[in-house]
Amino acid sequence: MSVDLELVQRVQAGDKKAFDVLIMKYQQRIIHVITGFVHDPVEALDVAQEAFIKAYRAIPNFRGDSAFYTWLYRIAINTSKNHLTSRARRPPAMDVDAMDATNFYDAPELKDFDTPESSLLNHELEGVINKAIDELPEDTATAIKLREFEGMSYEEIAQVMDCPIGTVRSRIFRAREAIDHKIKELTGEGE
């Protein structure tokens, strides 16, 4: 059983805290998707919140026929469209099929609008992360790249790298720790 389904079943059984983990896991993705429809950042957050509340209310009906994110994604899209309709604004003509949900972030039309200051910081963030990955030992860098850029499971990475799954898990963890350390330095939290 997938972790998402396990969490959903816990929420269905009355464990509200399990929904917090789902929020933590998917909030950035959902905000990003909604920003493609609702360009105002404050409004987008309200819509994202509404989408998660709707998902919480509807979760007893979730039977696992699709992946949890696909289901959540549909709710987010519908909530965005309803929001625009309620404000007499037309939803964008371009629509994205739920099957493409995982690649949604690639659509250039949906990139959110940053201020010059935030763009600078974000550009810096990107640079810091790339530098952190470059500085990793080769095996660790390969593991995190296969996971994050290729979307491979631990088992697949273990096959590719010809090592135990536990080693893959450990390498990815070390990579994240190193990246996190660099981000902390950037924000001043690491001092």
Next chain:
Amino acid sequence: MMTVNYNEQLSALVDGELQGEQLERVLALLKTDVQAQQQLQRYQHTSDVLHGFTTKLHPVDLSERLALALQDEPTHTMRSQSKANVLAFPSQLWKQLSGLAIAASVGALAVVGVMTQPENQLVSTPIQVAAYEVVNDAKPQLASSNRWTVGEPEVEERLNTYLVDHNEYAGASGVFSYARVVSYDAGQ
């Protein structure tokens, strides 16, 4: 207390690669340990940045405002699921009833089919053929088999009248007619 081992498990949770007891333990830890929650958030942020879901140094966190908003929402119970189970039972019942209905329909069609068969077809059933074999001369016997032949003409007339009346009352029922003809021949 957070350990490296727990952090590794939190990292695996981000990838959806945690199962069994470890998942249980980490989820239990996340309920109470703020440090674990923050660490999970950091790992998730790293992953989100690498995926391009966010480019923000300080990502927006909906957790708190959602926790407030969901405070008034009722906690889900298994009742909603058991409701689904209750609803699932009649669907099985409906399946069984549908099967019965189909069986009944097939039965009814078979009966109607027999009823609508012309009598001359019934005459040519194997039972009738068996009767022909006994008497050798089939056609005269068949013609005479529609009449009751006894020694006394009065009795014969009454019996044949009875047979005709019975046939009329039996009316359109080919089944009764069929049964009568068979029993008649067998009794002969």
